Amino acid sequence: MIRFDSDYLEGAHPKVLKQIVETNYEQTEGYGRDDYTKKAVDKIRKVLKNEDVDVHFLVGGTQTNMIVVNSALRSYEAVICPTSGHINVHEAGAIESCGNKILTCTSMDGKLYLEDLKALIKQYESEDVPEHRVKPKMICISLPTECGTNYTKKELVDLYNYCKKKKLYLYIDGARLGYGLVAKDTDLKIEDIPNLCDVFYIGGTKQGTLFGEAVVIINKELKKDFRYYMKQKGGLLAKGRLLSIQFLALLDKDLYFKISKVAVSNAMKIRKALLNKGYDLYYDSYTNQQFVIMDNNKLKELEKEFTFFKWLTIDNKTVIRICTSWATTEEQVDKLIEEL
Numbered sequence: 001m002i003r004f005d006s007d008y009l010e011g012a013h014p015k016v017l018k019q020i021v022e023t024n025y026e027q028t029e030g031y032g033r034d035d036y037t038k039k040a041v042d043k044i045r046k047v048l049k050n051e052d053v054d055v056h057f058l059v060g061g062t063q064t065n066m067i068v069v070n071s072a073l074r075s076y077e078a079v080i081c082p083t084s085g086h087i088n089v090h091e092a093g094a095i096e097s098c099g100n101k102i103l104t105c106t107s108m109d110g111k112l113y114l115e116d117l118k119a120l121i122k123q124y125e126s127e128d129v130p131e132h133r134v135k136p137k138m139i140c141i142s143l144p145t146e147c148g149t150n151y152t153k154k155e156l157v158d159l160y161n162y163c164k165k166k167k168l169y170l171y172i173d174g175a176r177l178g179y180g181l182v183a184k185d186t187d188l189k190i191e192d193i194p195n196l197c198d199v200f201y202i203g204g205t206k207q208g209t210l211f212g213e214a215v216v217i218i219n220k221e222l223k224k225d226f227r228y229y230m231k232q233k234g235g236l237l238a239k240g241r242l243l244s245i246q247f248l249a250l251l252d253k254d255l256y257f258k259i260s261k262v263a264v265s266n267a268m269k270i271r272k273a274l275l276n277k278g279y280d281l282y283y284d285s286y287t288n289q290q291f292v293i294m295d296n297n298k299l300k301e302l303e304k305e306f307t308f309f310k311w312l313t314i315d316n317k318t319v320i321r322i323c324t325s326w327a328t329t330e331e332q333v334d335k336l337i338e339e340l
């Protein structure tokens with residue numbers, strides 16, 4: 001069986017594993033106070049061309065989103081995201097379990113559009129007694145989105161300028177940041193990101209590490225006591241170096257971007273084949289996730305050899321997600337194209 005349902009189905013890039021094995025018997029300080037973590041923080045600052053950011057390592061995306069959002073908001077404050085936002089649909093109410101409400105803007109392609117955000121804020125501001133509502137305080141967008149779509153630099157600049165004007169924090173969920181940044185439909189570079197949000201994370205779990213996400217905090221207000229929140233929510237690992245060592249390997253000699261390009265070029269090959277063969281795409285994605293409307297009979301046939309994520313059902317058709325990853329091979333892609 002060849003699996004295309006997600007991008008976390010393999011272990012880790014061999015260079016990441018090698019670094020873990022080579023340092024296995026070393027004794028270091030715990031809880032991210034070791035020299036590898038310091039080096040990884042420096043490396044991330046260098047990659048971002050920004051020496052002022054704080055960097056912390058966490059284990060997974062849901063945990064990261066929960067800690068970032070909860071540490072930034074008071075109990076009456078809310079985070080806004082598009083309806084399809086991971087925090088809204090796929091995190092079992094993690095944010096809400098910490099006491100913060102999620103407000104949503106309807107989105108057909110996974111993106112948060114400025115006009116929709118403005119309408120939501122306008123509605124809040126028009127309340128006679130605003131204290132009766134939760135107070136919008138943070139925006140959470142995913143880059144790239146859960147639908148494989150991307151933001152341009154201008155879109156992000158406009159969103160961030162509005163957030164600053166309205167005193168809203170902008171948080172970017174970068175679970176697949178590398179796959180987004182190497183795609184042809186964005187002009188964003190990784191060093192732009194710290195200038196266009198208050199906090200974001202560089203995803204590792206889907207991008208070549210065994211597990212791990214690197215949280216980058218730009219806004220001073222959000223830096224304070226972050227490690228206490230990490231500890232309180234079970235995110236401050238005693239063996240913290242296992243996270244930072246993986247990022248050291250991943251960011252060495254641009255490995256992060258090189259392997260992101262492999263995933264995206266394989267996804268583009270699949271996209272081209274789908275279009276050539278007359279399939280309809282559900283979202284216009286240039287990243288590693290492709291969404292295709294598939295006749296159920298054809299899907300049944302394909303499922304003898306492949307697995308996909310079933311996104312939604314339309315009559316006798318299913319929208320499936322085909323995901324490539326840093327580890328996808330050309331042979332796997334060619335086999336799928338042949339069967340399509």
Ligand SMILES: Cc1ncc(COP(=O)(O)O)c(C=O)c1O
Pocket residue numbers: 060061062063086142145146173175176205
């Ligand atoms: C946009 C986004 N954020 C966060 C996550 C992290 O989820 P998990 O905690 O299951 O690793 C995912 C996983 O699919 C995701 O797609």
